[in-house]
Amino acid sequence: MAELLEGLVISHLGQGIAVEYNHEIILCQTLRRLETVAVGDRVSWTLSSPGQGRIEAILPRRSLLERPSRNGKTRPVAANIDTIFVVFAVEPHCDFLLIDQYLAVCENHNIDAALILNKTDLPQTDIIEKELLDYINLGYSLYRVSAWENLGMDELKSALKDQVSMLAGQSGVGKSSLTNAIIPDKDLKTNTVSATTKHGRHTTTAATLYHLNDGGDLIDSPGVAIFGLAGLTEQRLAYGYREFQPFIDQCQFNDCRHLKDKGCAVLMALENGDISRTRYERFLKLREKMPKTFV
Ligand SMILES: Nc1nc2c(ncn2[C@@H]2O[C@H](COP(=O)(O)OP(=O)(O)OP(=O)(O)O)[C@@H](O)[C@H]2O)c(=O)[nH]1
Ligand SMILES: [Mg+2]
Ligand SMILES: [Zn+2]
Known part of the structure; x- marks a missing residue:
């Protein structure tokens, strides 16, 4: 019987699941359905051939985000998250309904939530400022940043320390740009799971977990509403x-x-x-x- 090892799921790849073990990425298969395993999951796995593994079990989760799937069921998208940072910007048009939705999900799943206003290098609008007052009054932390001009990043970095965070928000708000600004030396070869859209943009297709240099992990997620009101009454x-x-x-x-x-x-x-x-x-x-x- 092969030795049971403990690893961390860092992404779903087309051909399997990327599990990190001992600073290496092992491509793993599983006897369960692939989509029952989520980024952020701690798993026990065994070596099936050199560099390849098999996930035997998912270890208990401290939090779980799910999205609706077919026939009224849900599937997990990310596990063990401490804080979700909801990213938005003046463009694409700021969708406060989506922000409320993310916040409501966090509130119900025992996950902390904070807000990131990106692209502060662009001209800002009064409408956004007015709405932001409500969130600030409710006690949500707000980070004003620009991934492009590296503004406000030190404050954001210290907020990300020593916990597992996820960047969420609609496509094009700059989640991946922020991830790049925060972890400039990340291993792009193993971790880039992106595709170029017809507009020539790199859009993220799978949630991916990165380690922060100062401690803690950051998950960059695809812009589609990857978790919805799933499971909320x-x-x-x-x-x-x-x-x-x-x-x-x-x-x-x-x-x-x-x-x-x-x-x-x-x-x-x-x-x-x-x-x-x-x-x-x-x-x-x-x-x-x-x-x-x-x-
Ligand atoms: N002006 C400005 N543009 C930015 C900034 N950050 C990102 N962008 C631009 O916004 C666009 C989208 O950035 P991405 O980082 O790909 O956005 P994303 O949220 O990861 O998008 P998805 O992966 O599709 O969900 C790109 O053209 C970026 O260059 C910023 O701070 N200022
Ligand atoms: Mg992205
Ligand atoms: Zn009432």
Whole structure:
């Protein structure tokens, strides 16, 4: 019986799963379905031939992000993440609904969340600044950076230290550019899993984990909404709006939907100005977007 070794999943490759062991990358297969293993997973594996391995088991996860897959099921996308940094910029057009969605997922999965405004070298807009005030008031950390001009990077780097972080956000906001700016000497040969789009851009196709020079790991993820409202119920979505949390328990009815319900403390807080109206309106929109089976 081959020796059981412990490794770290750093990416999904077309032909298998890249597992890091002892500073080497081993291409692994698994008897389970490949997509049940996620980047960030700690696995036990055995050597099947030189440089090739087989994943025998996934070790217990401390957090897990999932995305919807076919027939109402979910599949894991990243495991053992401590903080998700939601990246956005003046262009492509800033999608606050998507930001709220990421934040709501984090709130429900016990993952910390922070915001990164990239491309601060470009002219900024008042609209973004106005929305940002809400997030800052809610206690979310905000890092203003430019990957191009290397602005604000020291502060961001110290926030990334000694934990597992993931960059999330729509395509083109600069997640990979930030990863490159943070880890300029990363091993591109083993770690680049990108493809050139028809616009000539390198778009990330698989989430990939990199080690930071100062300690900690960083996962660059593809811009498609790789995790959605998967697994959240309507109630959990409301909980995902952290400013609703102190009021939810005070609603008159346990199953309050915070819409037009009698005795709704969330609505009362909205009237009193304790909850931002734009955030509440986005809650309503996300609620509409939820897979109906969950509502
Ligand atoms: N002006 C400016 N442009 C930037 C900055 N960072 C990245 N970009 C540009 O934005 C575009 C997208 O950057 P990427 O790093 O590929 O974006 P991404 O978020 O990784 O995109 P996906 O992999 O498709 O999800 C590229 O053309 C970058 O050169 C920045 O700080 N300022
Ligand atoms: Mg990318
Ligand atoms: Zn209510």
